[in-house]
Amino acid sequence: VDKVEAVVYSSYGAPSQVLKWHSYGLPALTRDTVHVKFLASPINPADVNQIQGAYPIKPPFVALGNEDNFSTDGGDNDKVVKAAVGGNEGVAEVIAVGDAVSGLKKGDRVIMAKTGHGTWRTYAAGPPEDFQVVPNATSVSLIQQATISVNPCTAYRMLKDFIPPQQGKCDYVIQNGANSAVGQAVIQIAKAWGLKTINVVRNRYIIAIIAILRQELTALGATHVITDDQLGSFETKSLVKSWVGKNRLLLGLNCVGGKSATEMARYLSANGKLVTYGAMARAPLTLPASMLIFKNISFYGFWVSKWAETHSKEERSEMLADLVQLMAAKQLKEPRWTAVEWNEKAVKEAVENGIQGYGKGKQIVLF
Numbered sequence: 001v002d003k004v005e006a007v008v009y010s011s012y013g014a015p016s017q018v019l020k021w022h023s024y025g026l027p028a029l030t031r032d033t034v035h036v037k038f039l040a041s042p043i044n045p046a047d048v049n050q051i052q053g054a055y056p057i058k059p060p061f062v063a064l065g066n067e068d069n070f071s072t073d074g075g076d077n078d079k080v081v082k083a084a085v086g087g088n089e090g091v092a093e094v095i096a097v098g099d100a101v102s103g104l105k106k107g108d109r110v111i112m113a114k115t116g117h118g119t120w121r122t123y124a125a126g127p128p129e130d131f132q133v134v135p136n137a138t139s140v141s142l143i144q145q146a147t148i149s150v151n152p153c154t155a156y157r158m159l160k161d162f163i164p165p166q167q168g169k170c171d172y173v174i175q176n177g178a179n180s181a182v183g184q185a186v187i188q189i190a191k192a193w194g195l196k197t198i199n200v201v202r203n204r205y206i207i208a209i210i211a212i213l214r215q216e217l218t219a220l221g222a223t224h225v226i227t228d229d230q231l232g233s234f235e236t237k238s239l240v241k242s243w244v245g246k247n248r249l250l251l252g253l254n255c256v257g258g259k260s261a262t263e264m265a266r267y268l269s270a271n272g273k274l275v276t277y278g279a280m281a282r283a284p285l286t287l288p289a290s291m292l293i294f295k296n297i298s299f300y301g302f303w304v305s306k307w308a309e310t311h312s313k314e315e316r317s318e319m320l321a322d323l324v325q326l327m328a329a330k331q332l333k334e335p336r337w338t339a340v341e342w343n344e345k346a347v348k349e350a351v352e353n354g355i356q357g358y359g360k361g362k363q364i365v366l367f
């Protein structure tokens with residue numbers, strides 16, 4: 001291999017304007033580096049925000065490969081000097097290993113060690129620290145390998161780290177954006193761990209469509225599915241009360257923000273926790289004082305990138321192994337997905353479409 005093809009950006013803005021198809025020489029293998037070949041990389045909401053310049057992790061614009069090799073095929077003669085490769089998640093195979101490298105071998109399936117590595121490219125070269133092996137990767141599908149590090153890990157950590165498990169009792173979790181890729185993982189991991197879920201989805205005004213959505217989430221293991229429109233009603237309040245009974249509803253997972261999050265937090269038992277991980281509605285979270293004063297609800301944020309940065313590779317590996325095991329046991333399924341072809345037009349269009357939501361599923365570039 002001597003040439004890398006990549007989708008890069010060297011300024012922030014609308015993906016269709018700033019993304020460029022770029023080819024450059026793959027840096028030669030050294031004693032301390034490895035070469036990897038990308039197999040599949042998703043397009044996540046955060047990738048789009050990152051290209052727009054609206055994400056806290058901004059990969060530096062660097063010279064990619066050999067300076068003499070720069071070319072852009074965008075037809076606008078706009079020579080890329082320094083750029084970042086788009087994408088943050090994906091699975092690659094190790095194809096060459098330097099003599100002094102330990103811990104990685106040819107054929108290993110790896111994910112990126114950190115957010116910001118750039119995964120919309122055919123090959124990459126780098127030190128072994130850039131990558132992390134997915135244990136038993138080939139016991140699960142390529143799509144599962146490519147999408148393991150963001151959504152399933154987020155669901156796993158939020159369910160595991162905020163509420164201490166209660167021996168012999170069944171706890172409830174309430175979540176909005178329940179049909180998002182993270183939400184689907186929450187439903188399935190919760191079920192595998194003996195937790196019950198109350199799942200809030202955006203209403204669809206065609207009854208048949210909401211019925212199908214309800215059916216699909218129930219098939220994944222959702223205990224109850226309700227719509228955001230129903231959240232505030234008196235009937236829903238009594239219904240949820242009857243579902244939860246004497247059990248605890250101590251954890252709320254907020255993908256959406258705005259009114260949906262405030263309404264959802266009202267259902268938490270005293271001393272419950274609301275963990276915000278997304279802001280799909282782009283509306284601020286309003287907190288009534290009564291929730292703080294009388295119910296002692298506490299509010300947290302979770303960011304999987306920060307988690308990976310502040311925990312050891314061993315801890316991450318333990319989580320990956322647990323997730324692979326759940327996947328191999330068919331307790332955690334592939335997210336809904338659509339394939340994106342590896343060519344400039346298809347990738348740019350897919351990124352511009354950005355967040356596809358439940359209907360079409362996660363867009364995944366197949367190399």
Ligand code: NDP
Nearest residue numbers: 045179180181182202277278279280281302303304357358
């Ligand atoms: P998906 O594309 O799978 O799902 C998007 C979800 O958002 C769908 O449920 C969709 O519902 C809902 N949605 C879209 N627009 C709105 C809106 N205006 N109001 C309410 N709901 C809306 O996304 P992911 O699962 O990949 O990500 C979901 C969120 O979680 C994103 O904000 C993402 O950035 C964040 N995230 C955060 C992480 C972290 O570490 N903090 C890690 C992973 C993801 P519908 O079907 O009704 O359109």
